[in-house]
Amino acid sequence: MSTASSDAAASSQAEVSDEIATIAEKYAAEGRTEDRVRLDYPPYRSSILRHPTKDLHHADPEGIELWSPAFGHSDVDPLEADLTIQHSGEPVGERMVVTGRVLDGDGRPVRHQLVEVWQANAGGRYIHKRDQHPAAIDPNFTGVGRCLTDGDGNYRFTTIKPGPYPWKNHRNAWRPAHIHFSVFGSEFTQRLVTQMYFPGDPLFALDPIYQAIVDPAARARLVASYDHDVTQPEWCTGYRWDIVLTGSHRTPMEEE
Amino acid sequence: MTPTPGQTVGPFFGYALPYDGDSELVPPGSARAIRLSGRVLDGAGAPVPDALIELWQADADGVVPRAEGSLHRDGFTFTGWGRASTDNTGRYSFTTLAPGATGPGAAPFFALTVFARGLLDRLQTRAYLPGPATADDRLLASLPTGRRDTLVARPDEHGFVFDIRLQGEGETVFLSHGRD
Numbered sequence: 550m551s552t553a554s555s556d557a558a559a560s561s562q563a564e565v566s567d568e569i570a571t572i573a574e575k576y577a578a579e580g581r582t583e584d585r586v587r588l589d590y591p592p593y594r595s596s597i598l599r600h601p602t603k604d605l606h607h608a609d610p611e612g613i614e615l616w617s618p619a620f621g622h623s624d625v626d627p628l629e630a631d632l633t634i635q636h637s638g639e640p641v642g643e644r645m646v647v648t649g650r651v652l653d654g655d656g657r658p659v660r661h662q663l664v665e666v667w668q669a670n671a672g673g674r675y676i677h678k679r680d681q682h683p684a685a686i687d688p689n690f691t692g693v694g695r696c697l698t699d700g701d702g703n704y705r706f707t708t709i710k711p712g713p714y715p716w717k718n719h720r721n722a723w724r725p726a727h728i729h730f731s732v733f734g735s736e737f738t739q740r741l742v743t744q745m746y747f748p749g750d751p752l753f754a755l756d757p758i759y760q761a762i763v764d765p766a767a768r769a770r771l772v773a774s775y776d777h778d779v780t781q782p783e784w785c786t787g788y789r790w791d792i793v794l795t796g797s798h799r800t801p802m803e804e805e
Numbered sequence: 806m807t808p809t810p811g812q813t814v815g816p817f818f819g820y821a822l823p824y825d826g827d828s829e830l831v832p833p834g835s836a837r838a839i840r841l842s843g844r845v846l847d848g849a850g851a852p853v854p855d856a857l858i859e860l861w862q863a864d865a866d867g868v869v870p871r872a873e874g875s876l877h878r879d880g881f882t883f884t885g886w887g888r889a890s891t892d893n894t895g896r897y898s899f900t901t902l903a904p905g906a907t908g909p910g911a912a913p914f915f916a917l918t919v920f921a922r923g924l925l926d927r928l929q930t931r932a933y934l935p936g937p938a939t940a941d942d943r944l945l946a947s948l949p950t951g952r953r954d955t956l957v958a959r960p961d962e963h964g965f966v967f968d969i970r971l972q973g974e975g976e977t978v979f980l981s982h983g984r985d
Contacts, residue, residue, distance in 0.1 A: 584810065586925045588924070593923070596925055597848075598847040598971075599848070599853065599921060599922075599923035600972060601972055601976055601977075603976055605979050605980060608982060610982050612867075612869070613861055613914075614916050614982070617861075618885060623876075624873055624875060625876065654806055655806070666821075667820070677816070679817070695876075729814070737916050741809065742813075744815075761812075767807070768810065770810060792809050793806045793807065795982070
């Protein structure tokens with residue numbers, strides 16, 4: 550059995566769900582819109598000592614902050630966008646394509662910029678040595694990919710659908726299936742690391758990381774859409790997910 | 806358009822985001838190489854062993870690097886960007902160059918992004934080089950005296966030390982860059 554005695558002090562899902570509901574009710578009563586994830590969200594226990602207690606300090610970007618590092622074909626091989634061909638055999642699971650565009654806050658495509666992804670395998674197991682989930686490691690799946698966006702801001706990965714995985718935030722805690730995304734903009738200030746989810750996941754309501762985005766419309770922005778036009782006959786299913794970064798500060802005069 | 810919200814980098818980025826040479830913007834021991842290092846600490850003063858720090862900086866002449874190649878360094882091109890994972894003691898370390906001023910009178914700084922398990926969104930800050938130029942810096946001047954020092958690195962024998970306190974006593978000033 551995997552129910553460790555060290556979990557004895559942990560909360561139950563019902564207790565965590567109550568905390569999530571209380572925060573959601575308070576937010577709904579306030580009648581304002583909060584687009585970002587909260588840093589201070591106690592139902593996610595690890596955040597309690599790891600969030601700043603003071604407000605972020607406003608700064609006008611200067612110098613280096615108005616630019617982003619440049620990545621190119623010397624950094625990323627096009628084959629790195631296919632997570633299903635990194636070993637000698639086919640990984641287990643539902644093969645799928647995930648594609649979309651990276652846009653800035655003004656709707657302009659983020660061109661030729663780095664996108665990194667990492668994820669669990671179909672059984673919900675990460676390759677990482679600290680993942681103790683007793684699901685099978687898939688020798689044909691590492692779960693790491695990279696690509697550069699094209700001239701219109703498009704990215705595209707071929708992978709397999711990750712499974713949900715258990716974690717120790719509370720007893721019987723399970724994360725909804727997700728793919729981690731790391732995205733660069735054209736400015737330092739636009740840096741984003743986030744997670745993409747799949748439509749209709751029954752674990753959404755129970756997950757304190759997803760629910761830390763307290764606005765329902767804001768958290769729905771992390772859910773990909775099934776897209777039959779991306780699906781390929783007798784090969785793979787397809788999902789589409791666009792990523793919007795914050796606005797840029799450089800004027801057109803400063804563009805490369 | 807409304808930005809996509811962030812989420813924590815989680816516990817398992819260690820096999821995905823780090824790469825060989827990630828924290829060595831210049832080869833260790835090369836001319837003018839310095840070390841930028843420090844610890845990431847939580848609200849109880851405990852080290853954060855599962856954080857990732859990204860560094861983005863001007864070159865020694867204050868020029869913003871535009872060269873690619875950060876992921877496969879050639880040993881000669883200064884790309885200005887790198888990343889470093891914290892170790893079991895919460896310590897990160899970069900080998901790099903001291904950045905120059907990007908404009909007349911500007912105070913040189915390293916731009917840093919902080920990610921960690923338990924940190925729901927990335928944080929951004931500046932690590933200024935100590936020196937007279939910090940006295941006239943607009944951002945530093947806008948901070949209460951007690952908090953200003955959290956953004957100024959201190960010199961050590963190999964370069965500079967910049968600790969990042971996520972919460973509590975001496976909490977590092979983290980920045981927002983919204984246009985409104």
